Amino acid sequence: MPKTSARLLSLLSLLQARRDWPGALLAERLDISPRTVRRDVDRLRELGYPIVAVKGPDGGYRLDAGTQLPPLLFDDEQAVALAVALQTAATSGAGIGEAAARALNTVRQVMPVRLRHRIDTLRVTVVERPASRPDPQVDSSVLMTLSAAVHAREALRFDYAPASPPGATGDDRAESPPRRVQPHHLVTWGGRWYLVAWDLDREDWRTFRADRITPRTPTGPRFTPRELPGGEVAAFVAARFRGSDGSGGWPCRGEVILALPAAVVSRYIRDGVVEALGPNRCRLVLGSWSWPGLAAAVGGFDADIEVVGPAELRDAFARLARRYANAAADAPTTPPPIR
The missing domain is CATH 3.30.70 (Alpha-Beta Plaits)
Structure with a gap:
């Protein structure tokens, strides 16, 4: 039987992996008795994890949403994954490089010494594009607004800045009316963020660069999503960038x-x-x-x-x-x- 601390970590990882867990299945996965599962659940509750009992023929447990952040527990693989993700966040184009560095430092402080040492020895060198062609950064608030509209299936209005030739200024851009779209997917391609949406005025599918979008509030009415040409957003975006109509084939x-x-x-x-x-x-x-x-x-x-x-x-x-x-x-x- 694993040690109590390791067993609690394994139990917490399982509870985070799915919504409901029958007690008997947890006992089988951890190779312990149902009685030990109950005791370990009580220990996690004492640590601040809001675990509720699920009624039913089999009974079970659920990790509920809490109002306070309990102590962070990471296994080795999670710690490495977190360190890599935060160190490479600067290349995501989401404009969160500085925030990611602060987050990594914060998480590092609450980790055990052993895992902290593993993170300190992991250094990822990020090679970015030359300064002549930097990836545009997108304000994280814009990404959150676009993502929320996609999730809620609410129409969007936004100002869309056209591409500017070298040497152009803001005064060179003609004023254009706001775009009205039904947002479907927020994707990354080649280091840039794009919104895939149905353009209500042009009655066609469009891809918009997120760094050129300035959302307007409030959002519009809810809509029923249309079927994306080709069925898969990855195939659709790839086809658009090679000049196809989105059906997935080359022109x-x-x-x-x-x-x-x-x-x-x-x-x-x-x-x-x-x-x-x-x-x-x-x-x-x-x-x-x-x-x-x-x-x-x-x-x-x-x-x-x-x-x-x-x-x-x-x-x-x-x-x-x-x-x-x-x-x-x-x-x-x-x-x-x-x-």
């Missing part, structure tokens, strides 16, 4: 024959389909955000290419061929030395 898709083994081509293809046609020949079906982009991706393979279709892909190869030929013609006769 440009073509088929070619490459003079390479399928095993070689498949190492470098993520979203495409590779079919072996022989020892040194394969069929590749690939998508991209544009026809020139697709042609350039296929041209990256050092092999002969046969375009199966469509005609748009063949035309893109022709345009790139002319462009590359012109670039080669303008090159100096004597190549510069390789350094």
Whole structure:
């Protein structure tokens, strides 16, 4: 049987994992008797954890919401996870880097010496983007407002600042009416926060950068959520950023024959389909955000290419061929030395 302190920690972790726990199941999971479970529950209550008894045929326990914060108990895995999460919070784009550092210091002070030492030895080096392209920070209050509206299914009104060209000032931006949307998901993509919503005025799905949103109050009426194209928010957002209509497919898709083994081509293809046609020949079906982009991706393979279709892909190869030929013609006769 585990020691009392370790057993109490395990019991608390189980109670936090689900709403209701039958007493017999807790006893089985902890490998103790139901009587010992009752005694351990009483000890946790004395420590300030609001555990209520659940009536029913089997009986059980529930960790209820309390008005006071009881002592914090973490197992080793939880302590490491918390330290990593707080140390990397600065890269989340949520504008909470300083608050996360204070939170880590606060939690560290109430941890046992052993776990405190583990956190102190864990140092995560966060490599951010160069200063020329910093990730925009979003006010945490804006994220909370957007998240609350998504959860409550309430329409939102907000001012949306358009993208500004380099050197532009606030006076260069034209005044625009507030956007009216039905918010569905708050997501992160490439270090930035986005709101996925149904635009009520444009009657279409839109993705809005959260750092450009200034919410207006109060929120609007409640709504019944629409079905997101493709069904999954991850697929929808990925499709939008590669220029698709949100159904999950690329806007440009073509088929070619490459003079390479399928095993070689498949190492470098993520979203495409590779079919072996022989020892040194394969069929590749690939998508991209544009026809020139697709042609350039296929041209990256050092092999002969046969375009199966469509005609748009063949035309893109022709345009790139002319462009590359012109670039080669303008090159100096004597190549510069390789350094």
